[in-house]
Amino acid sequence: MSFQVYIANKRYPAVGLDLLRKTTQTTFLTYLEYGEDSLKEIKNNIKGCDGLIWNTHHPLTAEILDLAGPQLKVISSTSTGFDHIDLGEVKKRGIPLGYARLVLNNSVADVAVGLMIAAARRFKEGVINTESGNWELGTQWRLGQDITGSTVGIVGLGSIGQAVVRRLKGFDVAKFLYCGRREKPEAKTLGVQRVSLEQLLAESDYVILACPLTDETKELINANTLKMMKKTAVLVNIARGGLVDQDALYEALKENRIFAAGLDVVTPEPIPKDHKILSLPNCFVTPHMGGATMSNLNTKAIIAAKNILLGLEGKPLLYPVI
Numbered sequence: 258m259s260f261q262v263y264i265a266n267k268r269y270p271a272v273g274l275d276l277l278r279k280t281t282q283t284t285f286l287t288y289l290e291y292g293e294d295s296l297k298e299i300k301n302n303i304k305g306c307d308g309l310i311w312n313t314h315h316p317l318t319a320e321i322l323d324l325a326g327p328q329l330k331v332i333s334s335t336s337t338g339f340d341h342i343d344l345g346e347v348k349k350r351g352i353p354l355g356y357a358r359l360v361l362n363n364s365v366a367d368v369a370v371g372l373m374i375a376a377a378r379r380f381k382e383g384v385i386n387t388e389s390g391n392w393e394l395g396t397q398w399r400l401g402q403d404i405t406g407s408t409v410g411i412v413g414l415g416s417i418g419q420a421v422v423r424r425l426k427g428f429d430v431a432k433f434l435y436c437g438r439r440e441k442p443e444a445k446t447l448g449v450q451r452v453s454l455e456q457l458l459a460e461s462d463y464v465i466l467a468c469p470l471t472d473e474t475k476e477l478i479n480a481n482t483l484k485m486m487k488k489t490a491v492l493v494n495i496a497r498g499g500l501v502d503q504d505a506l507y508e509a510l511k512e513n514r515i516f517a518a519g520l521d522v523v524t525p526e527p528i529p530k531d532h533k534i535l536s537l538p539n540c541f542v543t544p545h546m547g548g549a550t551m552s553n554l555n556t557k558a559i560i561a562a563k564n565i566l567l568g569l570e571g572k573p574l575l576y577p578v579i
């Protein structure tokens with residue numbers, strides 16, 4: 258086969274590249290995945306590709322698809338979420354789209370538990386006070402919230418939400434709740450009870466956001482829903498920043514209307530270093546690193562390469578979105 262495959266970001270591992278290079282010509286488009294310049298470079302060079310590996314957070318829009326051209330036969334996203342891809346436009350063009358299903362679940366769930374502990378046990382204030390020589394301010398400022406005996410509410414009991422519950426089984430949690438569009442058959446075995454979002458927010462000591470970002474879930478945590486949460490509650494977001502109205506969260510945290518938040522995802526990404534949410538001692542923010550392990554990077558690259566090769570041969574993809 259002599260196909261042209263474009264990869265939208267140079268941070269694409271050799272294991273995937275080796276698979277592709279056996280049968281296709283492969284071109285990297287850009288390096289700075291977040292910068293405006295990288296988007297310009299993508300737009301300037303994407304014309305004529307047969308396969309496209311979208312391993313960037315830039316939105317994949319109608320404009321980019323038009324620039325790529327009508328010969329484009331297959332797209333593979335290296336992400337688990339695909340809210341940055343205009344699915345309607347991809348579908349309209351009849352291009353198969355694959356994604357990295359299930360790869361990140363365990364790693365993201367690990368980070369969810371890490372954020373629960375970091376936020377509930379005041380790690381940020383702890384580090385600030387330790388490094389600034391204020392350790393001896395007394396003991397009150399160090400007092401956090403326990404996981405033992407708590408109620409944990411998972412918004413979205415998909416594979417990541419389920420992995421969070423499995424991890425927390427060793428923490429002596431009193432009750433697990435979840436809410437979501439559909440009844441999950443796994444919930445029974447895991448011992449998780451389905452409730453409404455309102456009930457989950459009212460009863461949970463920990464609220465973990467693990468659902469996809471859609472029109473329906475956009476800013477589901479907002480000024481109103483924050484008011485439903487306990488004053489002692491900890492909010493953890495390992496899904497997408499857009500699930501939260503960040504201004505409303507800032508106010509709630511600043512006024513101690515909830516206890517703390519642990520966020521692996523924010524709006525925008527990357528977040529400017531002088532953003533007000535970063536100034537809060539009770540908000541622990543990490544840079545969207547839930548799925549960031551070496552092993553995941555390689556697995557995602559292999560799945561993406563296999564999907565491209567299957568798509569170029571007109572065969573069904575491993576994990577099709579469309």
Ligand SMILES: O=C(O)[C@H](O)CO
Pocket residue numbers: 335336337338339361548
């Ligand atoms: O969706 C994913 O794959 C992760 O959040 C990284 O973007």
